[in-house]
Amino acid sequence: MNTITTCNGLNLQQMTETVNALSADPSLAQFRFRACNRWINGGANRSTIKGFYGAGVEDTSRTKPFVFTNGEPPVLLGNNEGANPVEFLLHALAGCVTTTTVLHATARGITINSIETELEGDIDLQGLLDLDPDVYAGYRNIRIRMDIKADCSDRELDDLLAFAREHSPVCNTVCRPVNVVVERGEVTQVSAA
């Protein structure tokens, strides 16, 4: 008889096996994620996300692509065709900090009852519009407030959140300067119409 033991919705045996496999062979920890995007009109464009490389192979678990549409609100010259890119960044950040929190809570034997987060980020659009060379185009500050309920002390929760902030891939990407190369060239991935 096989029994699957889970904590916080994660399969504990699979989690241990994954960590052991990556510890034994760090080349398996090298992941390469991808997206392709097609401009529609104005501030609207659409991304297709499906394959990625990781754990030494090209992933084939997804039969259909994920498709997401960026748009802009009227005040930013759009028609709310979708959330806008800086809002999608907050979604990515919320999800990554949450998943990192759940992963490391599980590793510490903490059972989580609920997590809700709210995020707010400040942008001065003078940067995007090139109206003032001293203004950054991006977020100046981002605040994440998390309401987390779990079977541990407040001290343990504070430790867990500080750890998640440092180890979340999206949070680390935002907090640290990352090398982004933009070049012109032919695109080979297939994108949604």
Add this chain to the structure above:
Amino acid sequence: MNTITTCNGLNLQQMTETVNALSADPSLAQFRFRACNRWINGGANRSTIKGFYGAGVEDTSRTKPFVFTNGEPPVLLGNNEGANPVEFLLHALAGCVTTTTVLHATARGITINSIETELEGDIDLQGLLDLDPDVYAGYRNIRIRMDIKADCSDRELDDLLAFAREHSPVCNTVCRPVNVVVERGEVTQVSAA
């Protein structure tokens, strides 16, 4: 008779009025974007995005919220409930660089025929899993390849892309260290179930 003149899908009169208004009163350029997120289970969670503050007022243009689900593929202990957060980050980045390109092409009088981009980013998961303290949790490098067709020279396109890389809010957020504060507390925004 009113005639609406557009270029690349953007209303030129509205664009000029917006730029003039923000130039005259930089306080109108201060935007505050938001998201709220609720954990579902394991690596799945869901964000709700609706309101934001900008141009001196709370925006009311959206009657319904945008809702997005983060998930993880099986190799990362999930069931592909959605794209994962680091993939959503690539979607945000693709969209922002594209929209910034379109905006500044329009300001330069360049008509765009098509834009397709593909993005690829490298992550070493030893960072997320805390297996090696010298490995960053986030993206090490992100490459954006853009296939853009427009009524201008290659030299003008290269200038435009370099400008978009510097002035895209999401690209700037990724390239520059941004202050992210994570704290525990009560959440007041309403999130999707």
